[in-house]
Amino acid sequence: MIQFDRIAKRYPPDITALSDVSAEIAAGELVTIVGHSGAGKSTLLKLIPGIERPTAGVVLVNGQNVGSLGHGALPYLRRNMGLVFQDQKLLFDRSVLANVLLPLEITGFPGRDAQRRAEAALDKVGLLPRAKALPVALSGGEQQRLAIARAVVHRPGLLLADEPTAYLDAATARDVAGIFIEFNRVGVVVLVATYDDSLFPGARRLQLDHGRLT
């Protein structure tokens, strides 16, 4: 499903975030990316939806070379992915439900079905009762679950999450991790960058150290 072939990523002026990374993620897998802060976990995840492009090497997603996709093709690549960002990137000027509706609007999903799907996604993460609330009214754990609901509402085949359990207390972190595990059980490929992969038992681990796989 995803192939990294001798990836290097340098940020200007001369920060090497990744070097010589080769890895493969197959259909149905649950994979964690672990490593110290600054090891390159976020960078590796960002290469998949084309948010960052590799300086060298090739990233293939379903056989497509992401690095060579033009600006106009990236949106269509991303529509088969669910992204949970490290900083969540929720929109605070609209309701919880409206946040979850956004990916469906982007893909041009018709109105009434979209509403039903968004509610189903919120239900799955236990946030349906808070649908009308504004995101600021949610706790940290609830905001994280909202970010997950938004990432899965369009039923992507691939879920990418960047430290989704950071800043959560142990119990909440376990809940959130459980949601990812559930999605993986129904066939979604899940790739999680995390400092604590004990939350994801049975996951395959990719260990990064200063931009290299170990």
Add this chain to the structure above:
Amino acid sequence: MNWLVAHGRAARLALVRLAAAPLNTLLAVLGIAIALALPAGGYELLSQVSALGSGTVATPQFTLFLKVDGERKATQAVVDRLKERGDIAKILILLREDTLARMKAAEGLADVIAALQKNPFPDAIVVTPADDSPAAIEKLAAEARQWREVELVQIDAHWVRRFAALVNLARTGVLLLATLLGIGLVTITFNTIRLQVMTRQREVEVSWLLGATDGFIRRPFLWHGAQLGLLGGIVAWLIVAGATLWLQSPVAELAQLYGFSLSLQPPSVVDSFALLGVAGFLGWLGAALSMRQHLH
């Protein structure tokens, strides 16, 4: 169909955004309305006033009036002189007897004419030069003025020409004004949309990350610009129509003093739609330029 749905959504979203910032919207709409009302009003005034001139035939001709009690020989001499020239297209001789007869026949004048002891009219010759340029007419008329038999030379189309020149000048002025204020309008929407993009930076960024195309992101902003332009156009129309009604009677009075009847009318249906179309387009243009500058 999909395309229609996408635009419907964007247009609705843009309306929500217009309503969400009523003060900004109001200021932008007023600015646009004033930028449109001035040239649109000027254009309307001009096209209605200039119709006055076009009613009068601006035939390139002039009339030679001979001396009141000049001899017929003198008239003949002038006619011969004109006929010898190669630069005259046509001459029409109005003999004083005929003129008198015509006046007698005219309603209401018969009594006055009957009271006259002698024919007050001179012979007259209407001359149409071959070259109908104003300069050529002026030159011929000036020459004829020197002739001893000629009492008065009157260039018939004189005021029409002056009027037309004046209207032309005013038209150029309106065009200039329209260009400048059109640029002003584009600037207003450019800036309004720039502020919109800035306040919606996060939404734009998140949408892009979640798989939104440029078109999806741009559409609401473009609609926003077009709607601002359109609203400005509607207000401008109201300003122009209101001013027309307000000015109707003073203008009619003024025109009457000069012997015309002129009743200012609100913009025609075609003009109204043209105004709204231009307004919407310029709003859209300002937004499109702003998008190019401020997205990504």
